[in-house]
Amino acid sequence: MAELDFARIFQALPSPFMILDRDLRYVAANPAYEAVVGTPFSALEGNNLFDLFPNEGEEGKRLRASFEHVLATGEPDTIAYINYPLVLPDGTVTNRYWTAVHVPLTGPDGTTAYVMQNTVDVTELVRMREATTLPYTSISAATRLIERTxxxxxxxxxxxxxxxxxxxxxxxxxxxxxxxxxxxxxxxxxxxxxxxxxxxxxxxxxxxxxxxxxxxxxxxxxxxxxxxxxxxxxxxxxxxxxxxxxxxxxxxxxxxxxxxxxxxxxxxxxxxRTEAVRATRRQRLLIDELNHRVKNTLATVQSIATQTLRNADDVGQARQSLEARIKALSNAHTMLSNRQWHDTEIGHLVCQELSAFGSEQVQYGGPVLVVNAKATVALALVLHELATNAVKHGALSVPEGSLAVNWHEDEDDQLVIEWVERNGPAPAGPARKGFGSRLLHMVITGELGGGLELDYANGLTARLAIPHAAYREGEAALV
Amino acid sequence: MSSIRRKAFVVEDESLVLINLEDMLDQMGWSIIAQAMRLADAERLAASTELPDVAILDVNLGGVQVFPVAQILASRGVPILFATGYGREGLPPEWQSYPVIAKPYTQAEVERALGEVLALHP
The missing domain is CATH 3.30.450.20 (PAS domain)
Known part of the structure; x- marks a missing residue:
């Protein structure tokens, strides 16, 4: 077994240690102690502790009494608590609290020749204990803990x-x-x-x-x-x-x-509380946005109801039209809701409106094209009005009639939807400007800023061209 | 019908809501001298259209706010009536003193609000 080098261990100890002789003169101090007193051992060696760090007060007397007790009795002594200010090399005084353990060391003749001191800086504990003298109920349990401390x-x-x-x-x-x-x-x-x-x-x-x-x-x-x-x-x-x-x-x-x-x-x-405050703000924003959407949707439904009632011939027909229009609006909302209100595919919108008809009468197709939330709602309503018109007055009002709906993106990145009805009854043409026709114009040319061409020569042919910005530009994301 | 129809400038981004407002104004004896559904068109028209008796402005145009348009109209001295689902609290402080109709609005509410606007700007 290698011999332990106690001198090196003494030097390496992270806690402050020092040794005094019977005249309380320094004979050893480790670097941790040097750091605490801010004085190199070379300046301590051979000097009396109380000459270097004078303390005529109560605390100084307690410290001296403890040293003398150890030297006289050969028994270790502990000072649980001592307030001992330090004068730092720059002249400033720092008030520190210590627990000091004093251990006797015997000389060659077996009598106590030295006293070794180990100190633990407990200043923070004292400060916390002082803090707990405050009238602050939430730390009263801690106060009792400090007493035991x-x-x-x-x-x-x-x-x-x-x-x-x-x-x-x-x-x-x-x-x-x-x-x-x-x-x-x-x-x-x-x-x-x-x-x-x-x-x-x-x-x-x-x-x-x-x-x-x-x-x-x-x-x-x-x-x-x-x-x-x-x-x-x-x-x-x-x-x-x-x-x-x-x-x-x-x-x-x-x-x-x-x-x-x-x-x-x-x-x-x-x-x-930052997270809680942010969550509350986020919630406020969502509630505002939800309120806005609900109110806007109600305004939309209000308009659908007014227009339907105004243009209807009888109450039974008005009820059916109203239900179908609100259902078309609701379907568009469901599709958006399923995709976090971001966008849908034009194919899904067309399918939603036309899937009820047999494939021998109705055909549709085109590439996968994504449309934003605003265009989704607008196009769902327009497609519903076109389909309703086809069933009532157009190609889908007779068994031999046919409808083809195709879409693509043209060279200007416009979404082009072509609605072609054939073999229907003799086209009446744009006789009176009903709600469906009015909505179609307003949505395509106004709301979406696109182009609309209508031709009634061989049945209705409608060409809807919607600029890229209107159907692709994302809405401001929520949150 | 009166031969001197009052003139309105209307900004509203929802087709159905605009159709409804068109009908309401028509029944009240107003005519729409210009209307816009998107911010860029609204800004252009706000600066160029003949002076209306009132401007009815939807606050939220597909995610962007109508206030640049309101600014142009206010500088031309056009009385402004805001329409919004947010209510008055949805307006920024500098616009909160302006009259507001909350969506969805009835024809009677629009009529009353227009009457108040005209009373303030005879």
């Missing part, structure tokens, strides 16, 4: 994990410049994965300054009230390197007080 390290890890992984977001800001000292996972996600701990909010999240949130934090810190907002619109860079995006948050800023009642920071908690 003081007794058991295991529970403290659990508590921190709860905050860390909570679906709500939490952050702790410390001091008058609102330096981040804790951020939960969901908070980090909210701010686009930015590592902000140790930075003042104005530097960490510069986009919130103009939006007034730093001013609000200043007031909370200064005046000690709670600031709460629901559905607040916040522009946040929630993806790295992307511009700020609209976010909707329910959140509160609560002042954090120390034991003496002084405000030491701000506790931030909240929920990201």
């Amino acid at each position: 003081r007794e058991t390290e295991a529970a403290s890890a659990e508590f921190r994990r709860l905050f860390q992984q909570a679906p709500a977001f939490f952050a702790v800001l410390s001091g008058p410049s609102h330096v981040f000292t804790f951020t939960s996972d969901s908070y980090v996600r909210l701010i686009g994965g930015r590592n902000v701990v140790g930075q003042p909010i104005a530097k960490a999240l510069p986009e919130v300054i103009e939006q007034g949130f730093v001013d609000v934090l200043d007031r909370v810190y200064r005046e000690g009230h709670v600031h709460a907002a629901e559905g607040a619109r916040v522009m946040l860079e929630n993806e790295p390197g992307r511009p700020a995006e609209e976010t909707f948050l329910d959140f509160s800023y609560n002042p954090i007080r120390d034991g003496a009642g002084n405000i030491t920071g701000v506790f931030v908690q909240g929920m990201d």
